[in-house]
Amino acid sequence: MSSTAGKRKEIYKYLAPWPLYSMNWSVRPDKRFRLALGSFIEEYNNKVQIISLDEESSEFSAKSTFDHPYPTTKIMWIPDSKGIYPDLLATSGDYLRVWRAGEPDTRLECVLNNNKNSDFCAPLTSFDWNEVDPNLVGTSSIDTTCTIWGLETGQPHARVYVAGHVKTQLIAHDKEVYDIAFSRAGGGRDMFASVGADGSVRMFDLRHLEHSTIIYEDPAHTALLRLAWNKQDPNYLATVAMDSCEVIILDVRVPCTPVARLSNHRACVNGIAWAPHSSCHICTAGDDHQALIWDIQQMPRAIEDPILAYTAAEGEVNQIQWGATQPDWIAICYNKACEILRV
Numbered sequence: 577m578s579s580t581a582g583k584r585k586e587i588y589k590y591l592a593p594w595p596l597y598s599m600n601w602s603v604r605p606d607k608r609f610r611l612a613l614g615s616f617i618e619e620y621n622n623k624v625q626i627i628s629l630d631e632e633s634s635e636f637s638a639k640s641t642f643d644h645p646y647p648t649t650k651i652m653w654i655p656d657s658k659g660i661y662p663d664l665l666a667t668s669g670d671y672l673r674v675w676r677a678g679e680p681d682t683r684l685e686c687v688l689n690n691n692k693n694s695d696f697c698a699p700l701t702s703f704d705w706n707e708v709d710p711n712l713v714g715t716s717s718i719d720t721t722c723t724i725w726g727l728e729t730g731q732p733h734a735r736v737y738v739a740g741h742v743k744t745q746l747i748a749h750d751k752e753v754y755d756i757a758f759s760r761a762g763g764g765r766d767m768f769a770s771v772g773a774d775g776s777v778r779m780f781d782l783r784h785l786e787h788s789t790i791i792y793e794d795p796a797h798t799a800l801l802r803l804a805w806n807k808q809d810p811n812y813l814a815t816v817a818m819d820s821c822e823v824i825i826l827d828v829r830v831p832c833t834p835v836a837r838l839s840n841h842r843a844c845v846n847g848i849a850w851a852p853h854s855s856c857h858i859c860t861a862g863d864d865h866q867a868l869i870w871d872i873q874q875m876p877r878a879i880e881d882p883i884l885a886y887t888a889a890e891g892e893v894n895q896i897q898w899g900a901t902q903p904d905w906i907a908i909c910y911n912k913a914c915e916i917l918r919v
Contacts, residue, residue, distance in 0.1 A: 586918045590627055590636035596909040598651040598667075601899040604659045610639075611897075611907060612665050613914055614648030622647045624667060626677060627914070636914075639679045646670055649700060655707040657901055662729055664738065668700040672715050672725065674738050685738035688715075690723050690745060702755045708764035712743070716753035721745050722770055724782065746785055750774040755803040761810035761828075771800035771815055777826065791831050792824070804848045807900075808855035816845045816860075823848055823860050825872060836875045840868060840882055847896035853903040861896035865889045867908050869919060886917055 588609075598614035609629035615622045626640040646669040654664040663677045664685065672688040691697050698719035706712035713725045723745040729738050748756075751773035759767040759779070766782040775794035792815065794800060799818040806812035812835075816823050822839035843863035851857035856873040860882075867889065868882035891910035899905045899916075907916045 585634055588629055588634065588636060588916050590914045592625060592912045592914065594623060595912055596914060597894060598648045599895045599897055599907060599909045599914060600651045600653055600665070601897050601902070601905075601907060602653045603655050603657050603900050604653070604663065605657065605901060606659055607663075608902065609905075609916070611914065611916075612651045612653065613909070614644065614651050614667065616647045618647075620645055622669075624648060624651065624675075624682075626665075626679075626682065629916070640677065640682045641680075642675070642682045644669065644673075646699075650702045652703065652705050654710050655705050655900070656710055661710055662738070664729070666703065666705060666713065668703045668715060670697050670699055672700060672703055672713065672740075674727070674740070676738070686740055688713075688725055688740045690742055701753060704757045704768070706758045706765060707760070708758075712758075712765065713740075714756045714758060714768055716748070716756040716770055716772075718752040720747050720749050720751060720753060720772075722748040722753055722756050722768075722780075724768075744782065744785060746780070748772070748778060748780070748788070749776065751799075754799065754801050757803050757805050757813075759805050759810050759813075760807070769803055769805070769813065771803045773799040775800055775817070777803065777813070777815055779828065789828075789831070791828055792826050792834070793832060802845075802848055804850055804858075806855055806858075807850045807852050812855070814848045814850070814858060816848060819844045821845060821862070823858070825858075825875065836872055836879050838868075838870050838872075838879060838882075841866060843892070846892070846894045847908075849896050849898040849906070851898055851903060852900045859896055859898060859906055861893035861908055863892040865891060865893060865910070867893055867896055867906065867917070869906075884919060889913075889915070 594615040597616035602610035648667040703715040724743045749772035753772040775797040777792040779789040824834045825836040827835045841862040845862040847861040861867045867886040869884040895909040
């Protein structure tokens with residue numbers, strides 16, 4: 577994204593064997609430039625691939641590839657920046673699955689299914705892994721519910737095992753729930769928000785599940801697809817409506833009124849990611865082949881233009897992630913490509 581390419585490259589590109597949808601940066605300090613990618617093939621058989629960048633050769637290579645039923649709606653590495661937990665990643669699709677990363681063999685540790693008594697499963701649209709307590713995972717589903725899972729990781733007989741149980745399940749929306757995210761407010765363990773097809777952003781507290789707070793409702797009741805909390809200031813979150821070219825920034829202290837709208841995309845927005853290290857930077861990506869970085873410092877004054885634009889993507893950008901442990905790198909996916917961009 578810089579104008580002059582110095583000694584180090586500014587962009588690294590990886591071409592996968594199939595179209596990509598989900599993608600996530602590894603968090604572990606000993607695994608720099610490692611990402612997990614999920615295929616988007618419109619059939620049962622899909623793949624997940626773990627890739628990492630060889631900083632000597634400047635090339636990405638696949639370290640592990642494994643089968644996954646249906647495309648993954650989301651992939652996340654365990655938010656373990658100190659490297660004290662097993663090297664786990666999770667995927668959502670028909671169920672929530674937790675995997676133990678290995679090279680070349682990644683092993684399925686557990687499948688978490690809340691519909692024990694029926695053959696029917698309500699697909700999961702998304703999930704979030706709690707950063708303060710990595711034993712907590714929240715999932716969102718098209719059946720209008722969110723489920724909070726408790727994970728146990730142990731090491732009997734030197735073999736890591738992972739198991740999970742339902743801590744709570746709640747009806748979160750009037751229609752499908754499309755995304756869920758834990759907030760860093762109030763200790764970071766108990767508060768989360770969700771968005772869904774009813775066009776609302778709702779906030780929950782695990783200590784008081786008898787009520788929720790509506791933070792925002794889309795005026796036309798258009799479905800809200802994505803939700804992301806500011807990583808440094810838990811008062812702010814961003815959401816995006818279906819087929820919308822703009823990202824809405826909300827302040828939980830001023831419910832129902834957007835504090836900013838980021839509207840430079842010329843086609844629908846597919847992804848939003850806040851900077852890991854700064855409260856005033858957010859990146860957005862869309863069908864217009866663009867990834868944009870914004871400085872929202874001057875809110876509530878209108879934010880006219882992004883501070884950086886990457887326009888060289890050769891396709892609709894369907895995923896954007898900002899590396900938590902490498903804040904000068906952003907990753908995007910389009911078509912079969914994953915690119916990391918220095919910002």
